[in-house]
Amino acid sequence: MTGSVRLVFLGRLADQCGAGELVLELSGLSTLDDILLGLPTPLAEPLADPRVKLALNGMLVPREGLVVDAGDELAFLPPVSGG
Amino acid sequence: MATTVRLLLEPFDPAAELSSFSKAHPAAGGFVSFLGQVRASESGGSAVEALELTHYEPLTLPGMQALADEVLSRWGLDGLLILHRAGVMVPGDPIVLVAAAARHRRDAFAAADFAMDHLKSQSWFWKREKAGGAWRWIEPREEDHSDLARWELSETGN
Numbered sequence: 001m002t003g004s005v006r007l008v009f010l011g012r013l014a015d016q017c018g019a020g021e022l023v024l025e026l027s028g029l030s031t032l033d034d035i036l037l038g039l040p041t042p043l044a045e046p047l048a049d050p051r052v053k054l055a056l057n058g059m060l061v062p063r064e065g066l067v068v069d070a071g072d073e074l075a076f077l078p079p080v081s082g083g
Numbered sequence: 084m085a086t087t088v089r090l091l092l093e094p095f096d097p098a099a100e101l102s103s104f105s106k107a108h109p110a111a112g113g114f115v116s117f118l119g120q121v122r123a124s125e126s127g128g129s130a131v132e133a134l135e136l137t138h139y140e141p142l143t144l145p146g147m148q149a150l151a152d153e154v155l156s157r158w159g160l161d162g163l164l165i166l167h168r169a170g171v172m173v174p175g176d177p178i179v180l181v182a183a184a185a186r187h188r189r190d191a192f193a194a195a196d197f198a199m200d201h202l203k204s205q206s207w208f209w210k211r212e213k214a215g216g217a218w219r220w221i222e223p224r225e226e227d228h229s230d231l232a233r234w235e236l237s238e239t240g241n
Contacts, residue, residue, distance in 0.1 A: 011211075055139070057141075077142075077207065080205070081223050081224075
């Protein structure tokens with residue numbers, strides 16, 4: 001099934017990606033690598049940093065084994081800088 | 084036992100919050116509170132014009148609530164208050180207020196200390212500071228992690 005995924009970038013990633021959010025078209029179930037390959041390199045590079053945590057539809061998920069479907073929201077969370 | 088955990092997008096009045104918190108816990112023998120505010124100058128010495136905290140709706144408040152639950156499971160408290168700002172603030176604005184009410188002061192001191200160390204290093208907030216007309220992202224501080232490690236060493240296991 002095709003559709004789109006909403007990517008959300010927090011903290012400095014929002015600056016590095018030029019926006020807080022981005023909608024990406026999917027050709028079907030996608031892995032993290034599929035998603036990063038669909039982005040321009042300067043944008044994908046900081047997202048590949050293992051210190052960047054991921055949340056799928058508001059739940060923290062490991063990078064390994066991640067599968068993203070149409071309609072999902074995938075957030076990229078860089079190290080937090082405290083209150 | 085009453086717990087109040089709020090994520091605020093508008094300024095708040097710490098004195099008024101503490102006053103109503105203490106009134107709500109007449110049985111408590113003591114209160115310990117911590118107030119964090121936007122400082123007027125950064126470590127380099129230049130004047131801070133603004134501070135912005137961004138959060139991620141699905142994680143930030145639930146994470147603060149989970150922290151409150153952990154604090155309550157560790158110490159016998161009469162009440163716990165955790166307020167945290169998000170959004171753009173200016174020097175002097177309150178950022179975070181933690182208060183613990185307990186029959187005995189040591190529990191209140193420890194609970195507030197634990198809550199602050201975890202808010203600083205584990206809460207879902209990203210911070211940037213404006214100085215000299217330019218925004219700069221604040222990186223995690225090494226001290227925040229060593230502050231957290233104090234509690235891991237003293238843990239007796241969950």
